[in-house]
Amino acid sequence: MSGRWSWFNITSVxxxxxxxxxxxxxxxxxxxxxxxxxxxxxxxxxxxxxxxFRNESILDAxxxxxxxxxxxxxxxxxxxxxxxxxxxxFTRFRGRTLFTGMVYAPLVMPExxxxxxxxxxxxxxxxxxxxxxxxxxxxxxxxxFVAVVVQSRLVSFDKSLEEAAQDLGCPPFQAFMKVTLPxxxxxxxxxxxxxxTLSLDxxxxxxxxxxPGATTLPMKIYSQVRLGVTxxxxxxxxxxxxxxxxxxxxxxxxxxxxxxxxxRV
Amino acid sequence: MPSxxxxxxxxxxxxxxxxxxxxxxRNVTKRFGDFTAVDNLSLDVYEREFFSLLGxxxxxxxxxxxxxxxxxxxxxxxxYLDGQPLKGVPPHKRPVNMMFQSYALFPHMSVADNIAxxxxxxxxxxxxxxxxxxxxxKLVKLEEFAKRKPHQLSGGQRQRVALARAVAxxxxxxxxxxxxxxxxxxxxxxxxxxxxxxxQELGLTFMIVTHDQEEAMTMSDRxxxxxxxxxxxxxxxxxxxxxxxxxxxxxxxxxxNVLEGQVVASDDGHVTIEGRDGRFTGAVRGQGPAQGKxxxxxxxxxxxxxxREKPTDTENAVQGEVWDVAYLGDMTIINVRLxxxxxxxxxxxxxxxxxxxxxxxxxxxxxxFSADAGVVLDR
Numbered sequence: 001m002s003g004r005w006s007w008f009n010i011t012s013v014x015x016x017x018x019x020x021x022x023x024x025x026x027x028x029x030x031x032x033x034x035x036x037x038x039x040x041x042x043x044x045x046x047x048x049x050x051x052x053f054r055n056e057s058i059l060d061a062x063x064x065x066x067x068x069x070x071x072x073x074x075x076x077x078x079x080x081x082x083x084x085x086x087x088x089x090f091t092r093f094r095g096r097t098l099f100t101g102m103v104y105a106p107l108v109m110p111e112x113x114x115x116x117x118x119x120x121x122x123x124x125x126x127x128x129x130x131x132x133x134x135x136x137x138x139x140x141x142x143x144x145f146v147a148v149v150v151q152s153r154l155v156s157f158d159k160s161l162e163e164a165a166q167d168l169g170c171p172p173f174q175a176f177m178k179v180t181l182p183x184x185x186x187x188x189x190x191x192x193x194x195x196x197t198l199s200l201d202x203x204x205x206x207x208x209x210x211x212p213g214a215t216t217l218p219m220k221i222y223s224q225v226r227l228g229v230t231x232x233x234x235x236x237x238x239x240x241x242x243x244x245x246x247x248x249x250x251x252x253x254x255x256x257x258x259x260x261x262x263x264r265v
Numbered sequence: 266m267p268s269x270x271x272x273x274x275x276x277x278x279x280x281x282x283x284x285x286x287x288x289x290x291r292n293v294t295k296r297f298g299d300f301t302a303v304d305n306l307s308l309d310v311y312e313r314e315f316f317s318l319l320g321x322x323x324x325x326x327x328x329x330x331x332x333x334x335x336x337x338x339x340x341x342x343x344x345y346l347d348g349q350p351l352k353g354v355p356p357h358k359r360p361v362n363m364m365f366q367s368y369a370l371f372p373h374m375s376v377a378d379n380i381a382x383x384x385x386x387x388x389x390x391x392x393x394x395x396x397x398x399x400x401x402x403k404l405v406k407l408e409e410f411a412k413r414k415p416h417q418l419s420g421g422q423r424q425r426v427a428l429a430r431a432v433a434x435x436x437x438x439x440x441x442x443x444x445x446x447x448x449x450x451x452x453x454x455x456x457x458x459x460x461x462x463x464x465q466e467l468g469l470t471f472m473i474v475t476h477d478q479e480e481a482m483t484m485s486d487r488x489x490x491x492x493x494x495x496x497x498x499x500x501x502x503x504x505x506x507x508x509x510x511x512x513x514x515x516x517x518x519x520x521x522n523v524l525e526g527q528v529v530a531s532d533d534g535h536v537t538i539e540g541r542d543g544r545f546t547g548a549v550r551g552q553g554p555a556q557g558k559x560x561x562x563x564x565x566x567x568x569x570x571x572x573r574e575k576p577t578d579t580e581n582a583v584q585g586e587v588w589d590v591a592y593l594g595d596m597t598i599i600n601v602r603l604x605x606x607x608x609x610x611x612x613x614x615x616x617x618x619x620x621x622x623x624x625x626x627x628x629x630x631x632x633x634f635s636a637d638a639g640v641v642l643d644r
Contacts, residue, residue, distance in 0.1 A: 163336055164369035166356040168383030168434065175357075182373045 024241060031234035038229045048231040058236060061220035064131065065200060068216060072138035073195035079139070080146025080195075081188055085176075087147070088154040106144045114141055115208030122209060129211030137209040138202065142195035149194060153187035190251035197247045200240065269503040277501075278311035279487060285348070287312040287470055288333065288438065293342035295328050302328040304494035305342070310487075312437075315464055315471045317481040319517070320491035326474045329491075330440050333472065334363045346438070357386075362436040366443040368427035370415040376426050377402070377411040383434045401429040404463070421452050428460075432467060439464075441473040445480060457483050478518045482506070490514050506565075508550060511644045515563045522569075522609040524562045528554050528641075536641040538562055542605045543583045547639035554643040564639030566598065566612035569632045571624065582633035585609070587626055599624065601632060 031049075035042035052058060083103050090096070106114060118137045122129055161183065165175035181188070203218040210219065217240070221233055278284040286309035295303040303325045310316045318326040331337045332344060335356035344351040351359065362383070370379050380401050384394045402408045405425035415423055424444065431439055444460070445453045461484050464471050475481050481488050482502040489499045490513075498505060498514045509515035512523055526540025531553040537546045538560055545562045554560050576582050588608060589600040597613045611632055624630060 158367055158369060160365045160367050160369040161371060163334075163356070164363070164365055164430075165371070165382070166336075167334055167361075167363045168430070169357050169386035171355070171357050179371055183371075 027234050028238045028241065031231060031238040033231055033234075036231065038231060038234070048235040052232050052235045055232065057215075058217070058220060058232070061215050061217045062236075064214055065217040068131065068135050068138055068206075069196045069199035072135050072142060072199045073192050075135075076139045076142040076195045077146050077188060077192040080143045080191060081150045083143070083147045084150035084154055085180075087151055088157075089159075103144050103147050106141050107148070111141075111202075111204040112208075115205040118205065119208045129209060129214075131214040133209045133211065134206050134214055134216065137205050138195075138199040141202075141205060142198045145194050145198060146188075146191035149191040150184065150187050153184045157184060186254040186257065190254050193247045193251040197244050200244065269501075269507040276313070276486060278314070279309070284311055286310060286345075287314070287347055288472065289343075289345040290329070291343040291345065293329075293332065293339045293344060295325070295332060295337060296340045301494050303332075303339075306494070306496060308489060308496060308499070310470065310472060312470055313464075313468055315461065315484055315486045316473070317485040317488045318472070318474045318491060319478060319481040319488050320476065321517075322476060324491040325494040326491050327442055330363070330442055330472065330474050333438075333440055334361055335359050360436055361438045361440060362431040362434055364427050364431040364439065364441040364444050366446060368415075368423050368447075370423055370426055370430070372415050375412050375414055376407060376418070379415070379426055380430045380433050382430065387434065397433060401433050404432075405429045420447055421456070424448060424456065428463070432463070432469070435467070436469070438470045438472065441471065443474055443476070445475075445477075453480070454483075460484060482518070490517055492517075508548075508640060509563070509642065510550065512561055512563065512642055515640075515642065520566050520610060521563050522566065523642075524564075524607065524609070526560065526562060528556050528558050528560055531556070535636050536560070538641060542603055542607050544580070545583075545639065546581050546636045547641040548637050549641050554641070558643065561642045562639055563642055564634055566610045567596070567614070568638040569609075569611040569634050571599065571611055571613055572631050572633065573624075573628075575631050576633040579633050579635065581636060581638075582631050583609075584629065584631050587624060587628045587630060590624070590626060601630065 030038055030041075032044050032046060033041055034045040034047070087096070087100055087103065115137070118133075118140065119129075121127075122133050127133060157180065162172075162175050162180050165179040166172060170178060201218065202216075203222055206216045206219055207222075210216065215223075217236065221236060224230065224233055288308075288310040290306055290308040293303055293306050294301065306325075306329070308329075318329060320326045328337060332339055333346075333351075335351070335354060335358075338352070346359070346361070371382065374382070377398050380398045381394055384397055389397070398411070399408075402411055405428060407422060407425055407429070410418065410422060410426075415426065418426065424447070428444070431441075441460075445456055448456060457480060460471075463469075473481075473484070485502060487499060487501055488505050490497045490505060492513055497517075498510045500508070505514060506518050509518070515521045515523070524540060524542045524545065526538035526542070526545065528536055529539045529544070530537040531549070534548060534553075535546055536549045536553045537544065539545075540562075545564075547562050547564070570576070575584075583603055585601040585603040587599055588602040591598040594615070596615055599611050599613070600608050601611060602608050609632065
């Protein structure tokens with residue numbers, strides 16, 4: 001970038017970042033607060049992290065969340081990748097536009113509506129609400145994110161690679177597994193990470209579709225906060241932020257490495 | 266009777282009526298929706314032949330190759346390989362290997378793994394496989410690059426890897442889709458001869474698609490010139506160049522001057538036409554066109570003689586004014602504006618470094634040619 005830092009530039013950057021990150025930074029700082037009172041600083045301490053790990057109900061919720069996120073991300077990745085492949089490859093099948101629109105609709109659908117409609121469905125088919133309903137709901141909404149990520153990679157994928165594999169003796173499915181999948185794998189992984197973090201974060205859809213015994217961490221935090229913010233909650237949130245940030249950074253790095261490789265080929 | 270071109274060919278299975286074709290397209294049509302890419306096309310290619318499909322983009326030549334490899338099925342018609350019908354045989358079961366225009370090297374595998382891919386697929390034992398890979402690397406002179414990934418290679422090296430991978434399985438037929446398109450001119454010329462040597466060495470049948478007429482002329486035993494899904498003409502490079510069957514073919518290969526006229530006289534093998542540009546006699550294939558029919562006299566620039574005086578030995582001459590002169594080193598091209606207004610091109614080989622009295626702009630000159638120098642075309 002050319003040009004020097006003018007005062008105007010510096011001010012806008014500082015304000016911009018402050019706007020984005022000040023609340024988060026405050027939360028992280030207060031998670032290390034000695035005091036029970038959230039807004040009064042009484043010295044550095046990690047005791048709330050210790051408390052946290054003795055709090056059974058929060059640990060349970062965390063375990064539920066991780067399991068939901070892992071299963072839903074994995075299933076969504078498989079389904080999303082398949083959807084992306086068919087969207088990119090079969091350009092001429094009947095109803096393609098409709099199918100494309102339907103895969104992407106949940107991206108812009110308000111979560112409340114997704115949650116409510118899923119709830120209605122589960123009630124209608126008399127599906128006992130709990131762990132599996134949350135997981136299914138998360139698969140539904142994260143599938144389209146995976147499809148978008150994988151599709152953007154597949155568009156630039158040279159189809160003759162797969163044809164070359166077939167030409168050298170691979171049946172079509174093997175050609176996909178041996179050539180296409182390894183080449184687009186970074187995109188599949190970043191799709192999985194995106195799905196995982198989305199599931200980890202979700203409160204609205206989980207609240208609608210969850211049942212007794214399947215409280216996720218965001219739900220737990222939300223219900224606790226209604227009784228007052230404790231430093232314990234700050235500690236949980238700090239850990240969550242850490243996990244999500246790591247995930248996002250890894251996904252970005254994978255994408256960047258892929259882009260660099262594409263440039264070189 | 267003198268023959269066409271300046272090469273004597275000993276390999277010519279296509280002129281042997283008993284020879285069995287290796288590849289046979291029988292009335293093949295391929296449609297994509299409303300678009301007809303290949304239109305009722307029949308073609309025979311013989312074993313060990315180096316065969317080129319030549320044509321502008323969109324003429325159906327790549328579709329023809331892809332049908333042979335199995336990536337497209339003909340809409341109508343039949344395809345035979347070594348006498349066996351190919352209908353319904355998927356690509357991975359065809360004894361054909363293809364070299365792709367984009368090379369299609371697997372980016373996540375090393376050069377050696379790329380070459381070994383097809384062998385592994387066939388279940389070849391590791392020791393035999395390694396030996397074959399080493400042999401292939403040696404053939405394309407890439408021994409030191411076995412462990413590199415494709416993105417660490419230059420364009421020419423990638424082309425060689427693609428070639429090695431395609432011939433590693435020792436297919437009897439190798440099909441190549443614009444194999445030299447991505448290389449620069451000098452590298453392309455070198456590679457052309459390497460491809461020819463390789464084909465000889467391995468005894469393969471090559472079927473190649475190209476839009477570069479020079480490339481097709483250099484390498485092929487025979488060429489099929491394609492136009493909008495049909496084959497305009499099939500023949501040896503010399504036949505295509507010296508005895509084109511239509512203006513399309515004459516114009517597609519090399520430069521040509523085409524002058525329109527009506528048939529006024531014909532005798533054995535020659536036809537005389539007369540039009541607004543003058544009266545010319547040229548050779549015809551087989552039965553000549555009927556009297557009075559509109560035809561075209563086609564003559565290549567290098568087959569015209571340029572002189573200041575009216576030639577005395579032939580009636581086949583026309584006068585004009587020098588319009589443009591281009592000195593190319595090996596030859597000089599002049600554009601001559603005939604009295605009728607048409608502009609024709611003549612090429613003079615520069616036999617000597619020193620020229621006493623060179624031709625200049627706006628000079629009036631005569632162009633003359635023997636009765637066998639030009640051809641009369643009826644379409």
